[in-house]
Amino acid sequence: MKKNKVIISTPVHVNFNACDGCGVCVDVCSMNVFEIKEISKEAMNDLSFMGKIR
C-alpha cells in the first residue's frame, strides 16, 4: 500500500523584540525555514526599546 505524505504548512513567526539574531534557528532547522537578514527601517520603528537594542 502506498503511503501519502502530508505536509502541514503553518506560518513561522519570530518575535523580533525577543530575537537577538544569534542564528541558532538557521543552523538547527532541518526544513531551512529561517534566514538572517537586516530588517527594514519601518520594522525597526515598530520594535520595543529592548528589541531595538538587540
Ligand code: SF4
Ligand atoms: S536568531 Fe536566535 S534568538 Fe532569533 S529566533 Fe533564531 S534562535 Fe531565536
